[in-house]
Amino acid sequence: MDRRSALLAGLLSTIALLPWPVNAAAKVQAPPVERRVLENGLVLIVVPRPGLPLVKAIALVGAGSLVEDSGQAGIAALTARLLLRGTASRSGEQMSQAIEAVGGSLEAEAERDAAAVTLSVLTKDLRLGLTLLADSLQSPTFPEAELERERRNLLASLAQRVEEPGFQAQDLFVATLYGPAHPYGRPVVGTEAELRQLRREDIIGFHRQQYGPNRTILVLAGDISLATAEPIVQEIFGNWVPVIGPPWHSPSVSVMSRGEVRTLDRKLAQTSVILGQRGIARNDPDYYAVTVLNALLGGSGLTSRLSLNLREARGLVYSASSSLAAGRLAGPFQVSLQTKNESAGEAVREVVQEIRRLRTDPVPEDELRRVKNFLTGNLPLQLDTTGKLASFLARAEYYGLGLDLATRYPGLIAVVTPEDILRVAQRLLDPQFLVIAVVGDVAAGRLTLP
Amino acid sequence: MDRRSALLAGLLSTIALLPWPVNAAAKVQAPPVERRVLENGLVLIVVPRPGLPLVKAIALVGAGSLVEDSGQAGIAALTARLLLRGTASRSGEQMSQAIEAVGGSLEAEAERDAAAVTLSVLTKDLRLGLTLLADSLQSPTFPEAELERERRNLLASLAQRVEEPGFQAQDLFVATLYGPAHPYGRPVVGTEAELRQLRREDIIGFHRQQYGPNRTILVLAGDISLATAEPIVQEIFGNWVPVIGPPWHSPSVSVMSRGEVRTLDRKLAQTSVILGQRGIARNDPDYYAVTVLNALLGGSGLTSRLSLNLREARGLVYSASSSLAAGRLAGPFQVSLQTKNESAGEAVREVVQEIRRLRTDPVPEDELRRVKNFLTGNLPLQLDTTGKLASFLARAEYYGLGLDLATRYPGLIAVVTPEDILRVAQRLLDPQFLVIAVVGDVAAGRLTLP
Numbered sequence: 001m002d003r004r005s006a007l008l009a010g011l012l013s014t015i016a017l018l019p020w021p022v023n024a025a026a027k028v029q030a031p032p033v034e035r036r037v038l039e040n041g042l043v044l045i046v047v048p049r050p051g052l053p054l055v056k057a058i059a060l061v062g063a064g065s066l067v068e069d070s071g072q073a074g075i076a077a078l079t080a081r082l083l084l085r086g087t088a089s090r091s092g093e094q095m096s097q098a099i100e101a102v103g104g105s106l107e108a109e110a111e112r113d114a115a116a117v118t119l120s121v122l123t124k125d126l127r128l129g130l131t132l133l134a135d136s137l138q139s140p141t142f143p144e145a146e147l148e149r150e151r152r153n154l155l156a157s158l159a160q161r162v163e164e165p166g167f168q169a170q171d172l173f174v175a176t177l178y179g180p181a182h183p184y185g186r187p188v189v190g191t192e193a194e195l196r197q198l199r200r201e202d203i204i205g206f207h208r209q210q211y212g213p214n215r216t217i218l219v220l221a222g223d224i225s226l227a228t229a230e231p232i233v234q235e236i237f238g239n240w241v242p243v244i245g246p247p248w249h250s251p252s253v254s255v256m257s258r259g260e261v262r263t264l265d266r267k268l269a270q271t272s273v274i275l276g277q278r279g280i281a282r283n284d285p286d287y288y289a290v291t292v293l294n295a296l297l298g299g300s301g302l303t304s305r306l307s308l309n310l311r312e313a314r315g316l317v318y319s320a321s322s323s324l325a326a327g328r329l330a331g332p333f334q335v336s337l338q339t340k341n342e343s344a345g346e347a348v349r350e351v352v353q354e355i356r357r358l359r360t361d362p363v364p365e366d367e368l369r370r371v372k373n374f375l376t377g378n379l380p381l382q383l384d385t386t387g388k389l390a391s392f393l394a395r396a397e398y399y400g401l402g403l404d405l406a407t408r409y410p411g412l413i414a415v416v417t418p419e420d421i422l423r424v425a426q427r428l429l430d431p432q433f434l435v436i437a438v439v440g441d442v443a444a445g446r447l448t449l450p
Numbered sequence: 451m452d453r454r455s456a457l458l459a460g461l462l463s464t465i466a467l468l469p470w471p472v473n474a475a476a477k478v479q480a481p482p483v484e485r486r487v488l489e490n491g492l493v494l495i496v497v498p499r500p501g502l503p504l505v506k507a508i509a510l511v512g513a514g515s516l517v518e519d520s521g522q523a524g525i526a527a528l529t530a531r532l533l534l535r536g537t538a539s540r541s542g543e544q545m546s547q548a549i550e551a552v553g554g555s556l557e558a559e560a561e562r563d564a565a566a567v568t569l570s571v572l573t574k575d576l577r578l579g580l581t582l583l584a585d586s587l588q589s590p591t592f593p594e595a596e597l598e599r600e601r602r603n604l605l606a607s608l609a610q611r612v613e614e615p616g617f618q619a620q621d622l623f624v625a626t627l628y629g630p631a632h633p634y635g636r637p638v639v640g641t642e643a644e645l646r647q648l649r650r651e652d653i654i655g656f657h658r659q660q661y662g663p664n665r666t667i668l669v670l671a672g673d674i675s676l677a678t679a680e681p682i683v684q685e686i687f688g689n690w691v692p693v694i695g696p697p698w699h700s701p702s703v704s705v706m707s708r709g710e711v712r713t714l715d716r717k718l719a720q721t722s723v724i725l726g727q728r729g730i731a732r733n734d735p736d737y738y739a740v741t742v743l744n745a746l747l748g749g750s751g752l753t754s755r756l757s758l759n760l761r762e763a764r765g766l767v768y769s770a771s772s773s774l775a776a777g778r779l780a781g782p783f784q785v786s787l788q789t790k791n792e793s794a795g796e797a798v799r800e801v802v803q804e805i806r807r808l809r810t811d812p813v814p815e816d817e818l819r820r821v822k823n824f825l826t827g828n829l830p831l832q833l834d835t836t837g838k839l840a841s842f843l844a845r846a847e848y849y850g851l852g853l854d855l856a857t858r859y860p861g862l863i864a865v866v867t868p869e870d871i872l873r874v875a876q877r878l879l880d881p882q883f884l885v886i887a888v889v890g891d892v893a894a895g896r897l898t899l900p
Contacts, residue, residue: 374553
């Protein structure tokens with residue numbers, strides 16, 4: 001294949017992924033996103049997207065705060081940050097030097113369900129980049145001095161977090177909703193008391209237990225083909241030894257028996273409110289119906305119901321939005337807003353009113369159509385860079401959704417009916433069970449339970 | 451041209467832009483980034499980058515805080531935000547509805563030197579998107595209710611800003627360095643007193659004076675060609691009437707006669723420090739030498755001199771970095787760091803020590819090579835999305851740097867010599883003239899003037 005054809009073939013393979021109709025001829029020509037599983041269990045996904053001589057890589061490892069043992073809140077965050085601060089073959093400083101010398105970037109961070117190491121390099125530096133990435137996952141050394149530095153930095157982040165009313169409300173909300181024993185009940189960065197107590201041995205143990213090829217999805221996207229990538233990945237990652245044991249445990253949590261209002265009194269000009277309930281897991285069959293429900297309520301920008309009511313009609317807020325954080329477990333389905341202290345009570349009552357309406361009144365067809373168009377039209381813009389596409393595919397694989405998810409997405413949204421919306425609203429949103437977290441000048445807020 | 455050829459031609463036109471060697475054949479085939487000037491002065495730049503059926507647009511208008519009259523700090527920010535909140539043909543709500551109904555996005559924000567309106571849409575919705583964009587620039591109506599809402603929101607941002615030590619140090623630093631009469635001496639969001647006094651008439655006047663086709667650069671990038679774009683842009687923007695008067699005035703500012711330490715005493719666990727001097731304008735011939743100087747000092751990540759000294763060798767900081775904000779006028783060249791209160795004095799002394807060294811000791815060849823590789827290798831990663839490329843080209847045009855800047859950049863960096871570094875360090879960094887802004891527990895910080 002000459003260079004022109006190779007470019008074109010790669011381009012079409014990208015097009016085949018996209019969530020809009022392409023003609024049949026193009027579909028036949030297009031090699032799909034390719035997936036291989038190494039013998040040690042590592043899943044390799046390659047997405048050719050030529051045009052620029054760059055490769056973006058993401059390694060998603062099942063080592064987020066979800067799998068932290070009790071008493072070790074923050075260990076996932078601390079471990080992930082330390083991956084880049086020294087390995088068997090390079091000190092932290094040497095790793096920085098190696099990647100910065102070619103203008104690339106390598107970053108590591110834990111999230112709730114997974115840890116992610118991301119790499120950007122010119123194609124010519126791919127082997128170097130993947131070697132650094134593999135070292136960071138396979139042979140981090142966790143030097144004491146680096147550990148103390150990263151611990152201090154996480155503690156400083158936590159201290160700043162406590163100053164910020166939006167984060168305070170969020171932390172209060174999830175702590176109330178999930179309780180302290182559930183990993184979704186605290187921020188990924190952990191808690192001060194537990195962060196202070198983590199020892200180097202704990203981190204070595206966490207890494208040994210949670211980081212392994214059979215917990216890792218590696219996506220390479222950009223100026224790359226499976227033919228080029230597979231031998232390099234096999235060579236660099238092939239000897240990594242699998243970990244044993246279940247990838248995660250479901251925490252045993254009590255069912256919420258009633259709603260609760262939690263307030264934190266601070267002399268602030270504005271009140272921050274987060275309210276909601278436990279939502280659903282990412283692989284729940286109702287996921288797409290709840291996605292549409294969320295877009296209707298507050299997830300489609302300035303034309304969602306919360307915006308039209310609280311912002312446009314009543315002028316209570318600058319913005320009010322809702323979000324669904326579906327993960328391995330049922331993450332929160334929540335509404336977030338800021339308002340003047342005096343308006344907090346009214347704002348909460350209006351949100352509850354909108355929730356009631358979703359449970360009782362079928363959604364008008366034209367509103368449903370508008371929201372579906374928003375979701376379907378917006379997806380390509382969410383996948384408009386190679387880095388975003390790599391991240392999307394890693395998560396599609398991680399949650400078992402299929403690598404053709406983007407193509408199927410419009411269909412999954414299209415079939416949602418007004419009856420589905422009523423059903424999932426009744427399932428997930430019940431004013432009696434709402435947890436409401438409020439940070440602000442509470443006396444001025446005249447809050448009353450809805 | 452059939453579809454395959456069209457795709458390929460577009461792809462090559464993108465490649466021609468890139469800052470690395472391509473073979474001569476590809477260069478000959480590649481149509482360059484194309485540029486047209488409408489009769490009313492609007493500059494249209496089209497960058498075909500096919501692959502996804504998306505277009506990214508940015509309209510850069512010379513209406514940043516740079517051109518605010520005295521007493522009107524914040525008017526650029528307020529005006530930009532109101533562009534999307536109502537035009538002659540649609541209310542703010544209708545504008546949101548129109549763009550959200552197709553899943554696109556339209557945003558407006560003022561920066562220091564310019565205001566930027568950015569658009570993302572599927573190709574099929576390009577006409578709609580450009581119409582909304584053009585309306586927002588040409589016929590905003592600035593309704594009173596929207597004005598009050600955006601004013602309240604900017605005031606709330608300002609109130610939050612004052613809580614955040616990093617922003618406080620930054621604001622104190624630029625206020626001291628430039629004084630209140632200079633637009634670079636305050637944040638773009640303005641000041642509380644002046645924001646409160648802005649009237650609707652002021653905003654209408656600012657818009658009439660500053661927004662015009664002859665102050666506007668419109669870049670369209672993605673699934674688009676000049677042949678398609680030009681007639682639409684001509685139709686939609688062609689009747690926009692130019693503004694008169696000079697695009698900006700150089701503020702008359704005094705030369706700093708000496709350095710100054712400004713402190714703000716707050717009981718915080720960490721001290722935030724910003725120190726530096728006035729730098730250079732973007733079109734200064736020394737720009738590339740100063741770029742290398744900045745990378746050496748603190749602009750190349752964890753392997754710059756500040757990181758190696760303050761972070762690795764002394765453990766004083768988690769990170770310390772330097773930056774150069776070159777604009778129409780000479781923006782600040784500054785160092786930013788956070789440290790324990792007790793270490794603030796030592797950290798500042800070490801920064802000053804590094805500055806002295808840059809003024810006296812020629813940079814070793816291998817260090818210079820490493821830093822140049824960082825800058826040259828990093829540029830493609832800075833331009834790795836269609837949106838970033840559009841923004842880069844808009845700014846290259848705005849500052850008169852040439853649309854082939856990315857191609858010339860490696861050469862401009864390569865020619866910088868150790869003597870150039872000494873010269874620009876002596877020109878721009880003088881310990882006697884440093885402005886040092888400190889926010890933290892000052893008594894504990896044991897600060898002494900360097």
